[in-house]
Structure formats: structure tokens, C-alpha cells
Amino acid sequence: MEPFKNLKSKVVPLDIANIDTDQIIPKQFLKLLGKTGYGEYLFFNWRYDKEGIPTKDFALNVPEYQGRQILLTRENFGIGSSREHAVWALKDYGFKVVLGVSFADIFYNNCFKNGVLVIKMDKEIIEDFFSTKTNYVFDIDLSQQQITINSQIYRFEIDPTLKSSLENGTDEISRTLQLEDYIKDYEKQDINRILTVKPNTLL
Amino acid sequence: MLYLPQTLYDKIWDNHVVYSDESSNLSLLYIDRHYVHEVTSPQAFDGLRINNRRVRKPDLTFATVDHNVPTTDRSLPIIDQTSSLQIKTLENNCKEFGIPLFDIHNKYQGIVHVIGPELGLTLPGSTIVCGDSHTSTHGAFGSLAFGIGTSEVEHVLATQCLWMKKSKNFEIVLNGGLNNKNGISSKDVILNIIRKIGTSGGSGSVIEYKGDYVSSLSMEKRMTICNMSIEGGARAGLVGPDDTTFEYLREKIYAPKGELFEQLISDWKNLRSDNGAKYDRTFSIDIDHLAPQVTWGTNPAMTIDVDSVIPSPDDFSKGNDEERKSAVKALEYMDLKPGVPITDISIDRVFIGSCTNARLEDLIEASQVVKGKKVSSHVKAMVVPGSQQVKMTAEKLGLDKIFTEAGFEWREPGCSMCLGMNPDILQAGERCASTSNRNFEGRQGAGGRTHLVSPLMAAAAAIAGKFVDVREWV
Numbered sequence: 171m172e173p174f175k176n177l178k179s180k181v182v183p184l185d186i187a188n189i190d191t192d193q194i195i196p197k198q199f200l201k202l203l204g205k206t207g208y209g210e211y212l213f214f215n216w217r218y219d220k221e222g223i224p225t226k227d228f229a230l231n232v233p234e235y236q237g238r239q240i241l242l243t244r245e246n247f248g249i250g251s252s253r254e255h256a257v258w259a260l261k262d263y264g265f266k267v268v269l270g271v272s273f274a275d276i277f278y279n280n281c282f283k284n285g286v287l288v289i290k291m292d293k294e295i296i297e298d299f300f301s302t303k304t305n306y307v308f309d310i311d312l313s314q315q316q317i318t319i320n321s322q323i324y325r326f327e328i329d330p331t332l333k334s335s336l337e338n339g340t341d342e343i344s345r346t347l348q349l350e351d352y353i354k355d356y357e358k359q360d361i362n363r364i365l366t367v368k369p370n371t372l373l
Numbered sequence: 374m375l376y377l378p379q380t381l382y383d384k385i386w387d388n389h390v391v392y393s394d395e396s397s398n399l400s401l402l403y404i405d406r407h408y409v410h411e412v413t414s415p416q417a418f419d420g421l422r423i424n425n426r427r428v429r430k431p432d433l434t435f436a437t438v439d440h441n442v443p444t445t446d447r448s449l450p451i452i453d454q455t456s457s458l459q460i461k462t463l464e465n466n467c468k469e470f471g472i473p474l475f476d477i478h479n480k481y482q483g484i485v486h487v488i489g490p491e492l493g494l495t496l497p498g499s500t501i502v503c504g505d506s507h508t509s510t511h512g513a514f515g516s517l518a519f520g521i522g523t524s525e526v527e528h529v530l531a532t533q534c535l536w537m538k539k540s541k542n543f544e545i546v547l548n549g550g551l552n553n554k555n556g557i558s559s560k561d562v563i564l565n566i567i568r569k570i571g572t573s574g575g576s577g578s579v580i581e582y583k584g585d586y587v588s589s590l591s592m593e594k595r596m597t598i599c600n601m602s603i604e605g606g607a608r609a610g611l612v613g614p615d616d617t618t619f620e621y622l623r624e625k626i627y628a629p630k631g632e633l634f635e636q637l638i639s640d641w642k643n644l645r646s647d648n649g650a651k652y653d654r655t656f657s658i659d660i661d662h663l664a665p666q667v668t669w670g671t672n673p674a675m676t677i678d679v680d681s682v683i684p685s686p687d688d689f690s691k692g693n694d695e696e697r698k699s700a701v702k703a704l705e706y707m708d709l710k711p712g713v714p715i716t717d718i719s720i721d722r723v724f725i726g727s728c729t730n731a732r733l734e735d736l737i738e739a740s741q742v743v744k745g746k747k748v749s750s751h752v753k754a755m756v757v758p759g760s761q762q763v764k765m766t767a768e769k770l771g772l773d774k775i776f777t778e779a780g781f782e783w784r785e786p787g788c789s790m791c792l793g794m795n796p797d798i799l800q801a802g803e804r805c806a807s808t809s810n811r812n813f814e815g816r817q818g819a820g821g822r823t824h825l826v827s828p829l830m831a832a833a834a835a836i837a838g839k840f841v842d843v844r845e846w847v
């Protein structure tokens with residue numbers, strides 16, 4: 171995974187709350203077998219009309235928003251289905267950061283596993299971003315945990331583990347496999363009796 | 374040593390911690406059962422191959438095909454090439470990594486959350502994951518079960534563990550309801566809970582459902598409640614296991630038997646929240662006066678009583694501007710007007726199916742409403758049993774005849790119109806009474822309008838051609 175350190179970009183404002191993953195990537199695009207190629211289907215049902223023509227006023231189709239790498243959203247982003255395709259689509263489209271008030275748990279985790287930084291900020295700040303900051307460059311510094319906009323600094327909180335995995339681009343599985351002795355010990359102990367059930371011998 | 378009272382969740386958690394990383398507050402949890410299906414797994418298996426890794430515990434991993442299998446005649450080839458490729462890919466992956474697969478022709482095939490319990494793979498006190506958010510279903514057995522993304526699927530395949538931060542304990546007490554069973558089902562209860570706590574009300578929490586009402590429910594009814602915990606934003610739902618749980622599991626094909634089973638039961642009897650255990654949040658609801666619930670909008674919290682009217686955005690939002698905007702958008706998408714009784718709304722389609730409501734009891738209840746009647750002439754209705762076992766048992770009871778004679782289609786098991794990845798989809802503008810769990814825009818087909826209801830309500834709607842208060846029917 172590519173490490174994430176900082177990013178300078180303007181935002182794409184998507185002024186809708188409670189966006190579910192069915193909207194981020196509709197199910198007809200879940201049949202691909204890889205992790206790339208989903209960007210063109212991001213927000214498909216909102217982005218194109220029935221004839222497949224881009225809808226004029228949808229944020230992703232606004233000419234001056236093209237190439238921006240931060241998605242600005244509101245409350246409860248990423249609810250619904252656990253499909254990681256939602257994150258692959260955001261990433262493939264070019265978003266490196268999603269900024270909003272709150273996020274669904276599974277979506278939040280999925281983002282960090284794919285190197286996408288999710289930043290939660292207070293409602294008033296997000297409100298202010300929507301109303302006055304959509305044409306400013308956001309200078310995001312992960313190590314300092316801050317966003318600088320026009321020399322004003324906004325701090326954000328982030329879990330230290332998630333932060334370091336983003337900064338180093340570490341593969342979580344390798345990290346876990348270094349703890350394999352603990353896993354083996356656990357498997358040998360008697361603490362979890364479910365492990366004595368061997369359903370597979372019956373199959 | 375002083376023993377601090379623990380919740381059920383605390384107990385299962387403690388039992389599965391392999392390693393705790395103090396600095397990050399993350400724990401590595403051991404996973405007892407990993408269920409795999411065709412849609413969220415191909416990229417995970419690819420990841421294993423690229424990194425030359427194996428599946429650590431193929432014997433704790435079980436796969437089936439459900440999300441995009443056609444629900445029509447299984448002897449015919451699958452027309453959709455991409456679906457067919459995804460199914461083939463899972464078969465190949467299972468072969469390569471030694472994972473048992475209940476394939477499309479297997480007599481145990483079905484929706485992953487229906488077959489896990491009915492095969493006796495889902496056990497109390499275990500940890501269960503699956504690349505599907507409705508894994509919360511299995512919490513009905515007192516197992517800690519939650520949905521994961523594809524990266525996590527890969528992580529569990531490779532390590533049989535998962536990094537987790539402990540969630541909060543959220544207690545929901547369900548009171549009364551013991552005499553309010555006519556026409557009311559556990560689907561109404563969970564829809565009402567979501568309506569009250571909101572789609573993010575359970576965020577960051579594991580919900581434990583308690584109270585006499587839950588104890589009185591069958592396993593299948595408890596599963597419906599736990600299934601939709603995710604729609605209330607919770608990571609998982611739990612019900613403490615009791616005799617109903619143990620009896621359900623007895624003699625299930627892959628459940629432990631004999632001495633081992635009895636030993637496990639005595640372990641499982643301790644899987645209860647201790648008196649005085651601390652919850653971060655408590656909420657209680659009264660089932661005595663609950664009416665059948667119908668969703669009117671585009672998220673599952675947008676729900677009303679069947680005997681009431683479509684709310685105005687102002688009534689619904691109670692001063693919250695974002696909620697107000699969502700409601701305006703939802704009404705427009707659903708083509709509904711505030712003030713109209715929901716029982717005036719006519720429907721085009723009925724879908725009885727999904728991991729929420731396609732188990733035997735659901736089909737029995739629906740069939741009782743349908744028996745001897747005819748589906749309204751302007752409605753297309755279908756029943757998609759949750760698994761081959763459900764289908765077979767239902768057919769032995771003659772339910773297929775009841776449904777088909779009334780004009781329902783009787784299909785092969787799968788997720789079907791719950792998410793419309795197979796050919797079962799709504800056309801734009803069509804309105805559907807559905808027993809599934811999500812009413813998001815386009816969930817059942819682009820432009821389709823979904824109203825979530827119980828199987829009883831869906832069956833009655835099919836006959837009447839519009840929503841009706843099923844309490845007047847049973």
C-alpha cells in the first residue's frame with residue numbers, strides 16, 4: 171500500500187447526509203473480480219441520468235471540481251452494505267481523503283485498509299467548510315494531524331495505529347503474522363472450547 | 374479477587390483475545406467461523422495468491438454461493454456471464470485453498486446467514502465473521518458475529534484472527550408483547566427500534582437484546598432482530614443463549630453431538646450478562662402497543678405505523694436540518710405525499726425473501742395469510758426461500774402449493790431481490806413490499822421503490838394490492 175503523508179487539494183463538496191454504500195457503488199458493479207476499475211461507476215445513479223448522460227448539477231460532474239482529491243461530506247457517510255468496493259471506487263476515482271462529521275464503522279475501517287484517510291470533524295466546522303471553504307486549498311498533514319486552510323489550522327483526531335499504518339503503508343497481514351506464536355498458543359489452549367468442535371470432519 | 378460483573382459481549386470478547394496491543398487499544402481476536410460468499414471474496418483470495426499465503430484454518434471456513442445466483446431453474450446455465458464467472462471463481466478458490474463449499478447444486482446451499490444456523494455451524498459463544506454486513510444475524514445464538522470488508526476477509530483467511538477495538542455495550546430491553554402477537558412479528562419490533570434509535574443510534578456498539586419478549590421468541594424470530602442490528606448502526610446484535618437456543622441446535626447436522634454437546638451446553642449456560650453488568654447505554658421499548666411497521670423512505674429509520682400517514686419532512690426531522698433534507702429527497706424518490714395514509718398506497722411487486730425473513734416460520738406465517746386467496750391482479754409476487762433446506766421443508770408442508778395457487782412465484786434459494794444482483798430486480802418506478810432489510814435508493818433495482826415490512830404484511834399486501842393492516846386479517 172502506498173504510504174500517505176500529506177496532501178494539498180481543494181474539496182469536492184457532496185452536500186448530502188446519510189450516504190449509503192449502495193449509492194457510492196451500485197450493486198451492478200460488484201461483479202468485477204479485481205480492486206481497480208470502479209472509479210467510473212462511483213455514485214453512478216446520481217452521476218448519470220437514465221440515458222447515461224452526466225447529470226449537470228451533481229458534484230462529481232462540476233467542471234471546476236475535476237481532479238480534486240478530497241471528498242467533503244456530512245453525517246453518517248458509508249452506511250449500509252459492507253462492500254469494500256465503495257472504497258475501491260472512491261480511491262480509483264482519485265479521492266485520497268474523505269472528510270465529514272461521522273462515518274459508518276465498517277466503511278471507516280475499510281478506508282484505512284486501502285490507504286484512504288478519513289477525517290472526522292465537528293458539525294460546525296464541516297458546515298463552515300461547505301458554506302465558505304469549497305474553493306480553498308486544504309493542506310492536510312497527517313503526522314501533525316492538522317489541516318491548514320488559508321493559514322488557519324484545524325486539528326483532527328485519529329487512532330494512532332490507523333495513523334501509522336497509513337503513514338508507513340504497512341500490510342496488516344504481515345504485521346499479524348509476526349504474532350503467529352500467540353495465535354498458535356491460543357489454538358492450543360483450552361479457553362475456547364468451540365475449537366474442539368470439528369464440523370469439517372463431517373463434510 | 375474482585376470479580377467485576379460482565380456483559381455477554383465482554384465474556385465472548387475476553388475468551389477470544391489472542392493478543393492485546395496496549396498502545397492502540399486494539400486486540401487480536403480469534404475467529405471461530407468464517408463464512409465466505411462469491412461477491413466479497415475474489416479479491417481476498419487474489420491477495421493470498423499474490424503474497425504466497427495459505428488459508429490458516431480451512432476447517433473453520435465455509436463457503437456458499439448466494440448473492441448473485443439465479444433463483445430460476447438450477448439445471449439451466451447461468452446467463453449473466455459476470456455472475457457465472459464470480460461463482461466459478463469461488464469454486465476454484467475453494468478447491469485451491471481446501472475450503473468446503475456448499476455450491477449451487479448442494480442440498481445445503483442457501484443465503485449464508487440462513488445456512489450457518491440451520492447447519493449447526495453457528496454456535497453460542499463463538500466469534501463469526503463474513504464479508505457481508507448482515508452477519509449480525511448469528512448474534513441470535515449469543516455469538517459475536519459481524520460483517521467485515523474484503524481486506525479483513527483476506528486477513529482472516531490468512532491469520533484466522535482480526536484486529537478489533539472493543540465496542541460499547543448497548544442494552545435494549547424489549548418489554549411486554551407477550552399478548553400482542555397477532556399480526557405483530559419480530560420484524561416490526563426491529564423496524565420500530567431502528568425508527569427510534571436512528572440509523573446511527575447503535576454506532577460503535579454491540580447491542581444486547583433482553584427482556585421477556587426476546588426470551589419468548591423462537592430462534593428464527595431472534596435472528597430477524599439481530600439481522601437488522603446493522604441497520605441501527607450497531608456492529609453486532611446479541612441475545613443470551615437459553616434452552617430455546619440449545620434445543621434449536623440439538624441434532625443440527627454439523628452441530629456437536631453427545632457428550633461434547635452436553636458439556637458445551639453447560640459452558641453456554643454461563644454466557645449470560647451478569648447481574649449488575651455495566652452498559653454504556655440502555656434503551657427500552659414497549660411491545661404491547663406496537664403496530665405493524667412500514668418504511669416510507671429510503672433508509673430503514675424512515676418508518677411509520679401501518680395505521681398512520683406519510684409524515685411531512687418537518688414532522689419527521691423534528692428540527693434537524695439534515696434529516697429534513699433527507700426526508701424531502703426520500704419523499705421525492707418514493708413519489709409519496711405527506712398526509713396520505715400508508716394503506717392508500719398501492720404496490721406493484723411483493724418480495725418475500727432475504728436473510729431477514731426467508732426462514733421456515735416466515736414462510737409459514739405468510740402462507741397463512743395467503744391461503745385460499747389470490748394475489749391482486751396488478752401485483753407480481755415472489756417467494757424466495759432462504760435455503761434449500763427451507764425450500765424442501767416448506768414443500769413438504771405444501772407451502773409451495775399455497776403460494777403458487779395464490780399466484781406467487783416459488784423460486785430457488787438466494788439473496789435475489791434483496792439486493793438485485795441477479796435478474797430479480799425492480800423496474801424504475803415500481804413499488805415493492807419487501808421482507809428484506811434495506812430500502813436504499815435503487816437497492817432492489819435502479820429507480821425501484823422499496824417498503825420494508827414483515828412477511829405477514831407483505832403477504833397481505835400482495836393479496837390486497839396495497840398496504841393493509843394485517844392485524845385485521847389474522
Ligand code: SF4
Pocket residue numbers: 439440484485486505507727728729787788791792809810
Ligand atoms: S439476503 Fe440480502 S442482506 Fe442478506 S446476505 Fe443476501 S444480500 Fe445480504
